[in-house]
Amino acid sequence: MATANRRTGTSGTGGGRYGTEAEEEDGHATIPLPVTIRPARPDDLPKLEWFGLHTPHREILAGAFRLQERGDGAMILAEVNGFPVGQICIDFLRKRPSGRATLWALRVFQPFRKLGLGVRLVRAAERLVLQRGVPFAELGVDRDNAGVLPFYERLGYEHCGRERGQFLYHTPEGRLVRVAIDQWLLHKRMAEAAKPDIGRGLRLAAE
Ligand SMILES: CC(C)(COP(=O)(O)OP(=O)(O)OC[C@H]1O[C@@H](n2cnc3c(N)ncnc32)[C@H](O)[C@@H]1OP(=O)(O)O)[C@@H](O)C(=O)NCCC(=O)NCCS
Structure with missing residues (x-):
């Protein structure tokens, strides 16, 4: 100061x-910390690597953005001073046949945590799921990340199963990384749960 x-x-x-x-x-x-919740733009992608922290995940970031461009997903950011300090993604495609939209890759840059950005990002994602008329929002929590469970439970998510598997991605250097997945699945019924938020005014302004 x-x-x-x-x-x-x-x-x-x-x-x-x-x-x-x-x-x-x-x-x-x-x-004061003015925050904008908005969809990602192409110029956000390098910034979303957070100074190297997520550089290995460049391919995953690009994939999430492509999904948004195709209309099969969303990549929602919390922007502070022109920098994306938080992110949540939606995959409308993966579990569409069972009436589920998958929320994934929620993260808030460490110095900006515990300020309410995580909750705002989840709510923004839920509004998009609701707008699409998808009955359930679903997400996976790694079993070694149990600390985050109360965060989702407070938002109304309930345990609905377990998912195991793996996913693969390439680092920018071309190295193939295989990640084992062992997650709790949580879900929230959108039709009921999102009613109180309707008309509260948060609109994702597409640029
Ligand atoms: C989870 C995360 C996005 C929450 O973002 P945030 O901006 O801090 O969230 P909010 O400020 O809206 O809410 C924070 C609340 O959640 C709780 N919380 C969130 N993650 C937590 C964790 N891992 N352990 C304990 N508490 C956690 C906080 O203690 C806080 O509770 P309080 O309000 O009673 O203090 C953020 O902690 C993060 O990026 N974590 C690393 C990535 C991650 O685990 N993502 C979730 C993948 S399923």
Whole structure:
């Protein structure tokens, strides 16, 4: 905060765009964090690698985006200051015959967690599932990620099975990676559950 306040030149006045003198002395401040929830665009893809963290997953990111382009999926982002700090994907194709849309790849960049972005992303995804008239939203939670279960349970998801298998992807260097999947399956009935959200105003603005 000290640096920010010096930039405003508000020293001695007790206020300014970047904070107050009291904040400077205390070292703590609460700042506004405008967030936009929107569909991914092509120029988001490099940023979604999060400075190398998800570079090995470039092929998976590209696949999720293609699915959105074809109308068989969605890739929804939480954008802060022009940077995608959160993501959730939907696959409308994989389980369409059983009336399910699969929510997957929910993630929020570490410093932005516990601010409500995860919940907002799931709700935005649910609205799209509802708009499509798909009866259930379904998702898988890795059995070594049990800590996240209460997050989904609070959102109304219920256990509905278990899924095991594997998926394959290539790293940008061309290495084939085989990932074993062992997940709890959770689902939520959209027709009932999403009713309270209708008309609450969040619209995904396509660019
Ligand atoms: C799961 C995740 C997307 C939640 O995002 P978020 O922006 O922090 O979510 P919100 O702020 O909306 O909600 C956070 C709540 O969920 C709880 N939560 C989420 N993941 C949790 C975990 N792994 N362990 C414990 N609590 C968790 C938080 O404790 C918090 O609860 P509180 O409000 O009572 O403190 C984020 O933690 C993440 O990116 N995790 C790594 C990737 C991942 O596990 N994705 C889910 C794959 S199924």
